[in-house]
Amino acid sequence: MEINWLGGIVGGVLIGISSVLLLLFNGRIAGISGIVGALVVNKPTKDNLWQMLFVIGLLIGAVIYALSQGGLQIQMQASRSMLIVAGLLVGVGTRLGSGCTSGHGVCGIARRSKRSIAATLVFIVIAMLTVYIKQALGL
């Protein structure tokens, strides 16, 4: 796949702007695993309305993109059974590790949090190793 220079940088800047808005106005971290977790782990209350609206916003953003670009392309990289295993691992791991790519990788590093810097390094290296081993095994 050709490198998406413009999309990568513009998309990244938008993610940064979104994180800044949420922190500046609401005092919240734009960590998606935490935002989604708050909606499913306990029965949501009216205090969770902002998380619900953020998730709805994600979907609206994707719909706007899909409408303006004539679709949204995704190419899955794993079988259904592997997707189930991967989904469970992502769910358990982000809960146990208190965050994912957005909360640790973008917001945590920007707060100069030692925990987030460590978590980000660990999950990127482990994910790279996982892809390497998966390919070596021909999965």
Next chain:
Amino acid sequence: MKNNFIALIAGIIFGLGLTISEMVNPARVIGFLNVTGNWDPTLALVMGGALMITLPLFPFILKRSHPVFSDKFSLPEKKSLDKRLLIGAVLFGLGWGLAGFCPGPAITALVTLSPDVIIFVLAMLAGQCLQSYVERVVIKKSV
């Protein structure tokens, strides 16, 4: 009210960011993680683009006594590394590498209505609930 409006706007901008950068496409993400193959640095550009904004601005924002529309900042309180964090990051890394999906892109990709995406997201939500249940019920009982 104002808080909720900001959350919606922030969500829309985030969703646009994930789609414009193609991070919703697992092939892009695996292309970045596959360092020994035909390496695709797009994910690094996305993180770099985001950090270009957050790294310089977060310290300024956090110098304020409180956020614009709220009484206080709601930030993680833990400061030191622990086993939970590291084991969690390892498990997340494994799942991320297997599927090429992390939580934000997976949720955003739901708009494709692809059964594969729906299955991944359901498994992810189940994993979150499972972990929370284990902590609340199983671990508390054994202490």
